[in-house]
Amino acid sequence: MTDLVIMRHGESTANRDNLFTGWSDVPLTEKGIEQAYQAGDALARHGFEFSHVHTSMLQRAIVTANIVLDEIDQLWLPMTKSWRLNERHYGALRGLNKKEVAEKYGQEKFKEWRRSYKAIPLLLDEVEQDRRYDRYGTAIEPLGESLEMAYYRLLPYWEDEITPRLLEGKNQLVVAHGSTLRALIKFLEKISDDEIDQVEVENSVPIHYVFDEKLHILKKEELL
Numbered sequence: 001m002t003d004l005v006i007m008r009h010g011e012s013t014a015n016r017d018n019l020f021t022g023w024s025d026v027p028l029t030e031k032g033i034e035q036a037y038q039a040g041d042a043l044a045r046h047g048f049e050f051s052h053v054h055t056s057m058l059q060r061a062i063v064t065a066n067i068v069l070d071e072i073d074q075l076w077l078p079m080t081k082s083w084r085l086n087e088r089h090y091g092a093l094r095g096l097n098k099k100e101v102a103e104k105y106g107q108e109k110f111k112e113w114r115r116s117y118k119a120i121p122l123l124l125d126e127v128e129q130d131r132r133y134d135r136y137g138t139a140i141e142p143l144g145e146s147l148e149m150a151y152y153r154l155l156p157y158w159e160d161e162i163t164p165r166l167l168e169g170k171n172q173l174v175v176a177h178g179s180t181l182r183a184l185i186k187f188l189e190k191i192s193d194d195e196i197d198q199v200e201v202e203n204s205v206p207i208h209y210v211f212d213e214k215l216h217i218l219k220k221e222e223l224l
Helices: 011-017 029-047 059-070 096-104 107-115 131-136 145-168 178-189
Strands: 002-008 052-055 079-081 173-177 207-211 217-222
Touching: 002 145, 029 059, 052 059, 052 145, 059 079, 059 173, 096 107, 107 173, 145 173, 145 178, 173 178, 178 207, 178 217
Parallel strands: 002 173, 052 079, 052 173
Antiparallel strands: 002 207, 207 217
């Protein structure tokens, strides 16, 4: 049996202020930092030992991961940061207040942009290249993404970086974002396109999967 723990970062300033965030690099709040410590404490109490940590290239996930590793006394673990684990890109919606977007465009369109699988948000006209993505070449940052697009962005990382390690019996920790983790949960649990809008991933609540040798799920639980 092999363990996989996935968790969303702690509360960010954008979460607190009810803003669309996406690839914007916002910090944790004090509450978010405390949530990360609580998640680490939960993992420590359960005695998890990991061989590798995976996170995005955004500070709210990276800082959360480091706090968790400190709490479980495994700061020495190798960590891979990948743009493929970044939050779904909300395009021209990023930085906007969700309540104001709902008021301007209507609740139906707001819900579609925020929760549906295939809906693409309002796109940016262009993006400025961020130096953290220079090694991947130009045009890595999208103009906007549906959850479906984030799903297919994520899958190569899962297949190339996480699956082989799990098949070797090595426990893995993934600290990422609400939408990319919803996409991963959709894949792992074979959730339909229509039902994925009902899946919510809370800040800093570790989700524990136990797999057999063929990566069939034997157990799923939230660790609080």
